[in-house]
Amino acid sequence: MKRSDLAVYFIMGTENCKENPLSVLEDALKSGITMFQLREKGAKALKGEAYETFALTCQSLCKEYAIPFIINDDVELAIKINADGVHVGQEDKPLAQIREQLKGKIVGVSVHNEEEMKLAVAGGADYVGIGPIYETQSKADAKPAAGVSFLSKARTDYPDFPIVGIGGITTNNALEVLRAGADGVAVISAICQSSNRGQTINQLK
Ligand code: 3NM
Numbered sequence: 001m002k003r004s005d006l007a008v009y010f011i012m013g014t015e016n017c018k019e020n021p022l023s024v025l026e027d028a029l030k031s032g033i034t035m036f037q038l039r040e041k042g043a044k045a046l047k048g049e050a051y052e053t054f055a056l057t058c059q060s061l062c063k064e065y066a067i068p069f070i071i072n073d074d075v076e077l078a079i080k081i082n083a084d085g086v087h088v089g090q091e092d093k094p095l096a097q098i099r100e101q102l103k104g105k106i107v108g109v110s111v112h113n114e115e116e117m118k119l120a121v122a123g124g125a126d127y128v129g130i131g132p133i134y135e136t137q138s139k140a141d142a143k144p145a146a147g148v149s150f151l152s153k154a155r156t157d158y159p160d161f162p163i164v165g166i167g168g169i170t171t172n173n174a175l176e177v178l179r180a181g182a183d184g185v186a187v188i189s190a191i192c193q194s195s196n197r198g199q200t201i202n203q204l205k
Helices: 021-030 048-064 075-081 095-101 114-122 149-157 174-179 197-204
Strands: 008-012 035-038 069-072 085-088 106-111 127-130 163-166 184-187
Touching: 008 021, 021 035, 021 048, 021 197, 035 048, 048 069, 048 075, 069 075, 075 085, 075 095, 085 095, 095 106, 106 114, 114 127, 114 149, 127 149, 149 163, 174 184
Parallel strands: 008 035, 008 184, 035 069, 069 085, 085 106, 106 127, 127 163, 163 184
Antiparallel strands: none
16 A cells, blocks of 8 residues: 555444445545545444445445555455455454455554554554544544644654544644644544535545
8 A cells, every 4th residue: 555545544334424325435435535444333333244235335436436445343354355455453353363364455553552553563564543633423432532642753753654643533633633744634524424525535635
């Protein structure tokens, strides 16, 4: 992957959308997102065949627009449908095992401190997500908002490593995240809830 793929990284699951999620994704792709992550969570999350079919449809839309299609957590599904990669947290399987299972694919890892960052880089992650930078309504078990200080430190320590900021990022605060050294911003609500996705995505860029 290229660092520029992280510029506007859209994350979505069916529970994040008031409109039809596939229409939201297509609109976001048309409007210029640079990477997409399917994150199907929550009480009403699709399961089994419905989930797989939904993932395949998201994947083919991303292919149409030549945008990397990443799956949150579900390494098995990513392998089964040949997704472009996975994004995992600290609670998931060991990174070494995931790296081995997904040779040649994108592996992103959420990190929150210097030790996790060091292990992710050494373990072969392709990029890290740092957050939540600001308060978020989109992740039930999110940690407290951390601001940009750790992101800034991570950028100083790893000048060339792909880093994306996440959590409560909007067109009003994205600049602070980019100035702290992020290659881009990962967002759910800023794009899902936007009434003008073209404008929102351009502003985030
Ligand atoms: N991960 P929004 S915060 C999926 O801190 C996710 O690792 C986070 O949604 C982390 O852009 C978050 O609506 C939710 O705040 C991001």
